[in-house]
Amino acid sequence: LMPQVDGYEFLGQMRNDPRFKTLPVIFLTARGMTSDRIQGYDAGCDAYLPKPFDPDELVSIVSSIIKRRADQSATAEGETPDIAKMAREIAEIKAILSQGGGIPQAKPTTTIDFTPREKSVLELVAQGLMNKEIARQLETSVRNVEKYVSRLFNKTDTNSRTELVRYALENGLTK
Numbered sequence: 001l002m003p004q005v006d007g008y009e010f011l012g013q014m015r016n017d018p019r020f021k022t023l024p025v026i027f028l029t030a031r032g033m034t035s036d037r038i039q040g041y042d043a044g045c046d047a048y049l050p051k052p053f054d055p056d057e058l059v060s061i062v063s064s065i066i067k068r069r070a071d072q073s074a075t076a077e078g079e080t081p082d083i084a085k086m087a088r089e090i091a092e093i094k095a096i097l098s099q100g101g102g103i104p105q106a107k108p109t110t111t112i113d114f115t116p117r118e119k120s121v122l123e124l125v126a127q128g129l130m131n132k133e134i135a136r137q138l139e140t141s142v143r144n145v146e147k148y149v150s151r152l153f154n155k156t157d158t159n160s161r162t163e164l165v166r167y168a169l170e171n172g173l174t175k
Helices: 007-016 034-043 055-077 083-098 116-126 131-138 142-156 161-170
Strands: 026-029 047-050
Touching: 007 026, 007 034, 026 034, 026 055, 034 047, 047 055, 116 131, 116 142, 116 161, 131 142, 142 161
Parallel strands: 026 047
Antiparallel strands: none
């Protein structure tokens, strides 16, 4: 989730930049309506996976994209891709994903005091909900949720929702 633009706009900007024109993109989102998926594909995503999703499906999508890219590269360069190496890497990713999100939970190395509301917001962010959905669930405004998320960034010294969730998982703050 990006505060200034949504995923569709961001992908459109990426596709307009020659450096990222062919970068594979998989949308992992809470939006699962057919119109949302069509909008994602129209924006240029390679796959659209609504939450919740099965990690095996994500691994399969990533595997397919990697194989297709390797085949394209090999054809262009006249080399044979190392399928065995890619298969090992995919198996590692699959094992990581099947172990509860892939990040081993540990006891917090530092103690951070979160308010009950911050804990609630952190848990919902970790579930992949967007600010609007969090606001609806907690019966508050989107602006308040943005403030809580900002406070969580500051308290955990993170800069994105992904970093925040990783921090929470690594420190046993969420499941």
